[in-house]
Amino acid sequence: MDEQFTLAETAARSVLERTPLRPRIGLVLGSGLGGFADSLDDAARIPYAEIPAFPRSTAIGHAGQMVVGNAGAVPVAVMQGRVHLYEGYTAQEVAFPMRVFSRMGIRSVILTNAAGGINLSYSQGALVLIRDHINLQGQNPLTGANDDRFGMCFPDMTQAYARAYREMAREEANKLGTMLHEGIYAGLLGPSYETPAEIEYLRRIGADLVGMSTVCEVIAARHTGIKVLAISCVTNMAAGILDQPLSHAEVMETGERVKTTFEALLRAVLPRVAQDIGS
Ligand code: HPA
Numbered sequence: 001m002d003e004q005f006t007l008a009e010t011a012a013r014s015v016l017e018r019t020p021l022r023p024r025i026g027l028v029l030g031s032g033l034g035g036f037a038d039s040l041d042d043a044a045r046i047p048y049a050e051i052p053a054f055p056r057s058t059a060i061g062h063a064g065q066m067v068v069g070n071a072g073a074v075p076v077a078v079m080q081g082r083v084h085l086y087e088g089y090t091a092q093e094v095a096f097p098m099r100v101f102s103r104m105g106i107r108s109v110i111l112t113n114a115a116g117g118i119n120l121s122y123s124q125g126a127l128v129l130i131r132d133h134i135n136l137q138g139q140n141p142l143t144g145a146n147d148d149r150f151g152m153c154f155p156d157m158t159q160a161y162a163r164a165y166r167e168m169a170r171e172e173a174n175k176l177g178t179m180l181h182e183g184i185y186a187g188l189l190g191p192s193y194e195t196p197a198e199i200e201y202l203r204r205i206g207a208d209l210v211g212m213s214t215v216c217e218v219i220a221a222r223h224t225g226i227k228v229l230a231i232s233c234v235t236n237m238a239a240g241i242l243d244q245p246l247s248h249a250e251v252m253e254t255g256e257r258v259k260t261t262f263e264a265l266l267r268a269v270l271p272r273v274a275q276d277i278g279s
Pocket residue numbers: 114115116117193194210211212235236237238239246251
């Protein structure tokens with residue numbers, strides 16, 4: 001535990017040594033959504049392999065670098081790719097980047113992911129604000145002795161996804177004429193996609209979306225007091241909804257298709273979040 005703190009501190013320092021920028025907002029770009037990081041100005045691109053103790057992504061479609069740069073006037077630290085439990089990483093490893101963010105001085109994160117759509121009012125390519133999640137990953141990054149330097153034990157999760165940020169995102173989406181749904185994300189372990197029976201179960205327990213990421217990150221972020229906005233891109237309708245098999249290629253293609261809309265929304269939301277935290 002003690003070690004996690006020291007490792008996070010060392011990793012944070014090594015990132016900040018590579019840039020004069022001092023971002024207060026962190027982003028995580030999910031499968032097929034990494035393009036936003038290519039558009040930053042004054043960017044320092046730091047491969048995860050060059051950040052001490054930082055977990056490296058093995059999934060296809062994840063570049064695996066931290067890009068610190070300016071999105072317009074807003075300095076941001078962007079993770080182009082993330083690691084997942086299904087790659088064999090522990091929940092602590094999956095959540096480690098949030099702890100590094102916290103030691104870098106990041107106060108808010110915008111997490112993005114690819115997800116399967118369960119709610120029938122969604123369609124492929126839909127953007128969905130996550131209002132809440134259901135953790136079905138069977139794991140939690142906070143298990144073990146609590147390190148009070150990150151945060152207190154038993155963090156509250158009633159407003160895991162900040163209501164004020166959801167409001168801002170909806171307002172900006174309206175201005176852009178972008179349809180933005182809102183829903184509950186069920187986080188599963190993966191890496192197999194769900195069966196139609198599992199999707200039916202998830203629908204009955206109140207899930208609108210299903211994915212294999214985000215949950216551990218949100219828990220660790222909240223633990224350290226980082227505020228969270230999370231947006232899913234429905235890259236496919238979940239298993240059994242359409243009469244066709246799911247494929248990772250489809251997930252990547254949809255990410256590519258919504259890229260422009262998605263990036264425009266991120267750009268619009270960033271100054272609002274920056275204003276919230278006074279950066
Ligand atoms: N299920 C789980 N994770 C996903 C899906 C899905 O259908 N699509 C993208 N990520």
